[in-house]
Amino acid sequence: xxxxxxxxxxxxxxxxxxxxxxxxxxxxxxxxxxxxxxxxxxxxxxxxxxxxxxxxxxxxxxxxxxxxxxxxxxxxxxxxx
Amino acid sequence: xxxxxxxxxxxxxxxxxxxxxxxxxxxxxxxxxxxxxxxxxxxxxxxxxxxxxxxxxxxxxxxxxxxxxxxxxxxxxxxxxxxxxxxxxxxxxxxxxxxxxxxxxxxxxxxxxxxxxxxxxxxxxxxxxxxxxxxxxxxxxxxxxxxxxxxxxxxxx
Numbered sequence: 001x002x003x004x005x006x007x008x009x010x011x012x013x014x015x016x017x018x019x020x021x022x023x024x025x026x027x028x029x030x031x032x033x034x035x036x037x038x039x040x041x042x043x044x045x046x047x048x049x050x051x052x053x054x055x056x057x058x059x060x061x062x063x064x065x066x067x068x069x070x071x072x073x074x075x076x077x078x079x080x081x
Numbered sequence: 082x083x084x085x086x087x088x089x090x091x092x093x094x095x096x097x098x099x100x101x102x103x104x105x106x107x108x109x110x111x112x113x114x115x116x117x118x119x120x121x122x123x124x125x126x127x128x129x130x131x132x133x134x135x136x137x138x139x140x141x142x143x144x145x146x147x148x149x150x151x152x153x154x155x156x157x158x159x160x161x162x163x164x165x166x167x168x169x170x171x172x173x174x175x176x177x178x179x180x181x182x183x184x185x186x187x188x189x190x191x192x193x194x195x196x197x198x199x200x201x202x203x204x205x206x207x208x209x210x211x212x213x214x215x216x217x218x219x220x221x222x223x224x225x226x227x228x229x230x231x232x233x234x235x236x237x238x
Contacts, residue, residue: 008147009217054215057150073147073215080144080151080175080216081128081187081207 001026001068003033011051011076014044024066030055031063033072051076100155100173101146101216106185111172120169120192122199126207128187130180134220141181143227147215151175154214162191162205166198173206175216186218 005020012018015037024033030053038045053060054073066072108127130142159171172190180186189206193199210216219227 006147008145008215009219054147054150057153059213073150075147075215076217078211078213078215079218080146080214081211 001028001066003066003068003070003072005033005037006071006073008073009076009079011044011047011074014047015041026068027065029063029065030060030072033066037074047076048074099152101148101151101175101177103176103178106174106176106188108185108188111188111190114172115170117169117192119194121194122196123190123192124196124199124203125172125188125190126203127185128207130182130184130186132182137220138223139182139220140223140225141179141221142186143179143219143221144175144177144186145217145219146175146177148177151214151216155210158206158209158214162202165205166193166202168193168198168202171202171206173210175210175214179221 002021002023005022007015007018007020022033022036024036034048034053038048052075054075055064055066056071057073059075108125111125130139132138134142155173155175159173162168162171168191170190170192172188174188176184176186187207187210189203189210191199191203191206193202221227
């Protein structure tokens with residue numbers, strides 16, 4: 001299966017990409033995805049540690065199962081207002 | 082209880098978009114809106130781009146958002162505020178793109194029967210937006226480049 005990963009703000013600046021199609025084994029979880037991103041982009045590990053995760057426009061907590069076509073967004077500390 | 086109106090609900094009639102805006106925020110539009118004689122209190126928070134960020138002088142802030150989620154969350158926050166307090170009118174508007182020092186970045190307007198609920202609801206909305214809604218700012222230095230704002234953001238827990 002493939003999920004779309006969107007990156008914003010300083011995370012996008014460091015990864016160098018705002019949108020990635022990431023192939024994952026069926027049944028993979030958000031934790032698997034984060035692990036893969038850390039391996040691929042070790043420079044963002046500290047930022048990933050303080051980021052939240054949203055799947056299909058809603059925050060998720062803990063390790064959740066992902067599905068083909070999900071839009072996963074890694075949300076570094078927000079700074080609106 | 083009287084149903085609150087919000088800019089989202091008015092959107093159908095005046096053709097404005099959601100809560101995020103690339104156009105300057107016009108506070109007078111909020112002031113000109115419907116006067117409800119059962120609203121004894123009107124409270125607004127106007128967030129303005131300050132001339133310094135993290136001790137350095139800046140010329141502007143660039144705002145970006147994960148727009149579909151930000152719009153959804155702000156609609157939900159207005160719903161929550163309306164359930165919690167007897168609000169008659171709510172306005173939420175947040176800028177995207179480049180906002181110069183001195184310009185308005187965010188407007189929260191709330192009308193309610195009494196001041197206590199109006200202040201509380203207004204504060205709830207701005208604090209929750211700052212804490213949870215996926216919007217990010219990047220400071221633009223006085224020389225037009227982006228200084229070390231990312232570092233400031235990184236220091237936040």
